[in-house]
Amino acid sequence: MAWIFLVLGGLFEVGFAICLKYSQNFSNSRWSAGFFICITVSFLLLNKAVQTIPIGTAYAVWTGIGAAGSVIAGILLFKEPSDFWRMVFLFTLVTSIIGLKIVSE
Numbered sequence: 001m002a003w004i005f006l007v008l009g010g011l012f013e014v015g016f017a018i019c020l021k022y023s024q025n026f027s028n029s030r031w032s033a034g035f036f037i038c039i040t041v042s043f044l045l046l047n048k049a050v051q052t053i054p055i056g057t058a059y060a061v062w063t064g065i066g067a068a069g070s071v072i073a074g075i076l077l078f079k080e081p082s083d084f085w086r087m088v089f090l091f092t093l094v095t096s097i098i099g100l101k102i103v104s105e
Contacts, residue, residue, distance in 0.1 A: 001052075002048070002049045002051065002053050003049070003053070003101070005048045005049040006046065006053060006058055006061055006065075006083050008045050009043070009044075009045030009046040009049060009063060009065075010063075010064070010065025010066050011065065012038045012041045012042035012045065012065070012067030013038075013039075013042045013065065013066030013069070014065070014070055015034070015038035016034075016038035016039040016042060017066065019031045019035035019038055020035050020040035022032075022034075023035055026049075042062075047058070049062070053104065054104070056102050057100050060096075060100055061071040061097050061100055061101065064093055064094075064096065064097040064100075065097065067093060068094050068097070071086070072090075
């Protein structure tokens with residue numbers, strides 16, 4: 001169950017990154033509220049996960065999901081570049097997250 005909390009927390013981290021972009025420097029109140037909701041839920045889920053998963057593993061996976069998801073969201077929503085090397089390093093990041101899950105107890 002802790003891994004489910006951790007993945008969901010990582011997804012909410014992606015949510016707060018997206019809301020941050022759309023909030024236009026917190027001038028849009030709806031997206032700003034979304035940011036604060038997502039960041040709160042994300043940290044609460046991370047906190048729940050680290051009660052079982054080692055903090056180093058949990059934090060690396062949580063930030064990795066957030067980073068990878070934010071890159072993908074940037075490509076899909078904000079027309080950010082998706083060149084070869086960016087995809088290679090994104091793949092490397094995702095592979096590392098999976099590797100941490102595999103070697104964790």
